[in-house]
Amino acid sequence: MPDAEPRRPVSEAMTQPNTSAHAGLEVDEEITIAVMGATGSGKSTFINTLSGSNLQVGNGLRSCTSAVEISCSFQLFGRNITLIDTPGFDDTTISDTDILKMIAAYLSTTYENGYTLSGIIYMHRISDFRMTGVSRRNFTMFRKLCGDSSLKNVVIVTNMWGEVTPERGEARERELATDDILFKPVLEKGACMVRHDNTYASAQEIVRRLANKTPRALCIQKELVDEHKDVSETAAGAELSREMAELVAKHRAEIAQVKEEMREALRAKDEETREELAKVRGELEAHVKKIENDRERLSSEYAEEKKRADEEMKKIRMDLEAEQVARAQRQAQIEQLEVRLRDSTNNSAEEQKRLRDEITRLNNAPRGRRGGICSIM
Known part of the structure; x- marks a missing residue:
């Protein structure tokens, strides 16, 4: 592994x-x-x-x-x-x-x-x-x-x-x-x-x-x-919107129930219960507001996320093209060195070793990104 x-x-x-x-x-x-x-x-x-x-x-x-x-x-x-x-x-x-x-x-x-x-x-x-x-x-x-x-x-x-x-x-x-x-x-x-x-x-x-x-x-x-x-019009976006609408409806029904219980507590002069219910009501209303905000921001924020991803993809493709050019240049250098090595029978052993080492170095040079979809999220 x-x-x-x-x-x-x-x-x-x-x-x-x-x-x-x-x-x-x-x-x-x-x-x-x-x-x-x-x-x-x-x-x-x-x-x-x-x-x-x-x-x-x-x-x-x-x-x-x-x-x-x-x-x-x-x-x-x-x-x-x-x-x-x-x-x-x-x-x-x-x-x-x-x-x-x-x-x-x-x-x-x-x-x-x-x-x-x-x-x-x-x-x-x-x-x-x-x-x-x-x-x-x-x-x-x-x-x-x-x-x-x-x-x-x-x-x-x-x-x-x-x-x-x-x-x-x-x-x-x-x-x-x-x-x-x-x-x-x-x-x-x-x-x-x-x-x-x-x-x-x-x-x-x-x-x-x-x-x-x-x-x-x-x-x-x-x-x-x-x-x-639009992302909100996709099957996944529509399903998410439907779920959010159901949750908002559920919370609004709960808020209505809490309001009725608060009125009863007020009539009974039960201030402690009324305060507790007021806190529950506030939490439910905050949750409803958050859900509605999430629904509204899906399309606008998706557009921003998509733009950022597209810009990163453009950089990646430029890197791929640059890597392809560098790879071709390395290959050309290797071929030239191999020709020199084949023709170096009269050269010293030290020169032949130097040529072999240079070929090895070029073959083992870092290849950059492997041509992937990199860092777009």
Whole structure:
């Protein structure tokens, strides 16, 4: 396994290139797989196990993945593979609006530049007693991001089998696979579901299922780039807006109830209860205001995020072109030195050694970025 790298934002991430979009650029073939799922479902641990990265792993209630991050690249099945770690839509440190904004900007910018994912892994804890509201919500957003056409490139991974008895785990697995509101619809459309026992061999087998898949564009990529939709108009954006509207309605009903209880406390001259209810009302109203603000800022802040990603992509492509020129120059130098070495039979051993050393130095010179989608998040 490769040496571990420090935790970092998305950088040096390479996806399968569309050669027509990269005419004139020599970009090494690379497989990129996104890893999605709820907070605490084991995404970062899975990535670290395979890649030797040290993405931060959460042991408590707070989420550690609050941005799109990538692993260090690693070799597997003769391919260069990079895994992308994405935050769940239940993150404790960042709003769902910001999560969608980050994921959408990354996916749209890479797709515009000819890159698509080879696969998506969705992590689910088999140890969960039931599919909670939070889990369902994460899976719903996952489906909206992917769409049905990319489900053949999806592997649903159940993990944490060591926390349940085999009988209980198998019963939950059957329920997930056969329930119409759980995983059954996506399995019927081409996704597969496999177990992960938290070993390197198990993780390797999961990636093997995706390594040779034909890269496919996700639904949100087609919506944003091909159909020129606003992020709020995408399936994922509309789903998020719908959820927010439901939550606002729920809180407004709660506020109305609290107001009635405050009036009763006032009539009863129960000042202590009235003050407590006033505090609850203030918290609910603040929450409603925050949700409404999140809904309003999605489009405007996505545009800013997308502009920044596009500017970084432009720099990356310039770096790629510069690296290609430098590589060609090094190769020309090497060829010239090899000719001189072949013609140096009358030269001293010291001169021949110098030529060999120079050829070795040029061959081992740093290659710069590996032609990836670097540092755009």
